[in-house]
Amino acid sequence: MAAINRDEVAHLAQLAHIEMSDDELGRMASELAVIVNSIKSVSEAAGDDVPATSHPIPLTNVMRDDVVGHVLTVEEALSGAPDASDGRFKVPAILEES
């Protein structure tokens, strides 16, 4: 796994909608590099015969029956919304330009 460089951090920050200063980008690049290296050593320890783990708890098939349960009222649903109109969440225009 290649080391994380500053451009990649900037790219990720943009994808995640996180504003980062130049200083922060540099610092994060070196911190993430350490993490990547740590993960690399895990990959070295696990041979090809060890399947990837998607979850730390060895359980499967935790499922529920298809029965209607808890539902919020419209008022409850909208109670945390910064803005609402007509029973719906109101959000700013999505496209910045036409």
Next chain:
Amino acid sequence: MNTETILSFEEAMEKYDPVLGFEVHVELNTKTKMFSSAPNVFGDAPNSNVNEVCLGLPGVLPVVNRKAVESSILIGLALNCKIAEHCTFARKQYFYPDTPKNFQTSQYEDPICYDGWLDVELADGTVFRVEIERAHMEEDAGKLTHMGGATGRIQGADFSLVDYNRSGVPLVEIVTKPIEGAGSRAPELAKAYVAAVREIVKNLGVSDAKMERGNVRCDANVSLRPYGQEKFGTRTETKNVNSLRAVENAVKFEIQRHGAVLDSGVKIIQETRHWHEDTKSTTSGRPKSDADDYRYFPEPDLLPIVTTAEWVEELRATLPEPPAERRKRLQADWGYTDLEFRDVVNAGLMGEIEETIAAGASAAAARKWWMGEIARRAKLADVDPAALGVTPAVVVEIEKLIAAGSINDKLARKVLDGVLEGEGTPAEVVQKRGLAVVSDDGALQKAIDEALAAQPEVAEKIRGGKVQAVGAIVGGVMKVTRGQADAGRVRELILATLGVEG
């Protein structure tokens, strides 16, 4: 406005070989959502079918809907897929207001169903095999309404309103492998493929399968390459083409558009296109870019799904007969011509006719009633024939009354009136309305004698050998008996009365 030049379809087909690919999203009709117990209901008041999980509030835990998993496996089996013994969920990250969590819970590297195929029959009977890459489980997004601006479209909107009722509704996304070799049948194949998928999920009972409600949605990928070239051309993906006709038209348009772009020496841009039903054309959406870097990772809040052979076989045992096979079998059993059968299928009455025949009617009688009188009344009432209120049992009983000579065709229509007005079974309606055919010769003879006395000149003509004049007397008798006489019997009796050989 679309000012793009396009080739004629014929010219595009002369020069280029189309390659297709489809992503069809099927909304499941489970009672609850994929990962929450909030109701999955269409058309309710906005944001009335949500809870904390569908709204992506902090600290909530999703739990998988077992029925949705089973419906997904059924779809996979019906598409001849392999069912993964072990599969996981993944987060697909993107920012858009219809997705409150800022990620969609989906499947990535290990879909629950993979490597299938579907034989699609074109109108002329040609069978085309479409290979299925995968069918995976995921959740639907909320519904955005763009406000302000001129057209209600996203462009120029002042703000948008979000209804999260659809957020978290179980989806199965069915992805084909690249479809090669369709040639000029490509648009037709596109339509037939989506129609076949829709029919399958409807037949399985796992989706309401109404395209107009977005239960089945298609993204159509099209690319062109010169004949003989193995490498695929650059593709475009036309999004949310939401009727069968639109699927056909969108594929056709993109083939024509690609052809013109390639002819002019320009490269196709890999991008999403939006289909416009009004202009029957597509316009550019956003280009594939960073926004498509979804940074999938395994969903830490959900555990893997493990399918045992026992579970899968249990589900396989519940699979209904595939629609295409069922149609072939029924047409052969009923002895309908291709045209008759196609009309029945297009009218959506195959099931009703099948039940009517099973209840004891002949194939010809079942078709006569459903495609004739019942379809006619349904059209007048502007409802589906199946929803008119006539049951197969009613048709069978009316047919039996006709066969027994109790009523004739004309009276049968009056019996149907009575049944539809809630007066009871056909036999009860005959009783209550006094609709039985008058078969008592004594009563008929009286009416005949009166009719002959009323038209002595006609009686004289018949005696003189003009047998065809008997119609006037029969008409008189039918009038007196309010249509309740057996016309054939009346004719016999008239001729006998006048001593004339029929």
